[in-house]
Amino acid sequence: MEQTFTAAGNPIVRHVFTSDPCALVHDRRLYVYTGRDEAPIGHDGYVLTEWLCFSTPDLLHWTAHGVPLRPTDFAWATGDAYASKVVEHGGRFYWYAPVTHATIPGKAIGVAVSDRPTGPFRDARGSALITNDMTSAAGSVRADDKDDIDPTVLIDDDGQTHLFWGNGRCYHARLAPSLVDLDGPIAVVDLPDFAEGAHIHKRDGWYYLAYGYQNPEKVGYAMSRDVDGPWEFQGVLNDVVENCETNRAAIVDFRGKSYFLYHNGALPTGGNHRRSICMDELHYNPDGTLRRVVMTAAGVAAVAAADERGGPP
Incomplete structure (x- = not known):
């Protein structure tokens, strides 16, 4: 059942705990997909059983889908809704979702598909795209079977699709034109102090790879002219957030501006396992580097909703 609400300030969503945002623009509307933090007060661990979808035409009036x-x-799969990524291609929507595999130990990444950004989504493969044994073969550095979380996807200008993901080590693989199969080997990306939470995007010929950096997590980022690297680390993009040790970046352009989404633990009774999504503006320097994000309680200003005549996405 859909629910409408007004979001003025950060966190954006206040009626439920939300985490690990990803975002896309479709038909001049911004869609934000999140996890739902369901951990009871005082519970020291994640309880993640579903993903949520929210959308807005103007950054003020929102719909919970x-x-x-x-x-x-x-x-x-048996459960665990970790940080995910949704992309649009060919009029369909592909959801790259890390879950716990039922028969192969560890986390795995599945792909779901829908004809609408709000779903419902269904399994596009009937099996996992990435399983823990695949990254073990690529040189896993973890002992807790959580290599394969936090996917991020880029459909490049030439139509090639790239998948990045990882925990403790960042991985990269190309996807087939179907977007539901690998098209080549898994490579390891050399990034300093990579924790988790990768996000890939491209602008003006530069590739940007943001990620959870160190612990507690800041968001660091690297840049490259080639999606295969080498990647040059540029520093911290977002500092440690309020009342939370993790972070997960999402970067999106909407109505002619760039925005940075993240989560914190700022709501009453919030914390590491009861997080809330936020949004602030993102700015580029003339040389293409990113300015450090200024996290605010005020959040972002509303924009004029697009009418049927269109306008900037």
Whole structure:
């Protein structure tokens, strides 16, 4: 059931705990997909059983679209809705979702698909795209079977699709034109102090790879002229957030401006496992580097909603 609300300031969503945002623009509307933090007060651990979808035409008036996907929508998974990524291609929407595999130890990445940005989404493969044994073969550095989380996807200007993901080590692989199969080997990306939470985007010929950096996590970022690297580390993009040790960046252009989404633990009873998504403006320097994000309680200003005549996305 859809629910409308007004969001003035950060955190954006206040009626439920939300985490790990990703974002896309479709038909001049911004869609934000999040996890839902369900950990009880005082519980020291994640409880993540579903993903949520929110949208807005103007950054002020929002619609909550309910639960378009759950980990258990993958018949081969047992649960755990970790940080995910949704992209649009060919009029369809592809959701790259890390979950716990039922038969292969560890996390795995599945792909769900829908004809609408709000779903419902269904398993596009009937099996996992990435499993823990695949990254073990690529040189995993973790002992807790959580290599394969936090996917991010870029559909490049030449049509080639790239998948980045990881925990403790960043991985990169190309996807086939179907977007639901790999098209080549898994490579390891050399990034300093990579923790998790990768986000890839491209602007003016530069590739930007933001990620959870150190612990507690800041967001650091690297740049490259080639998606295969080498990547040059540029420093900290976002500092440690309020009352939370993790962070996950999402970067999106909307109505002629750039925005940075993240989460913190600022709501009453919030914290490491009861997080809330926020949004502030992102600015580029003339040389293409990024200015450090200024996190605010005020958040972002509303923009004029596009009418049927169009306007900037």
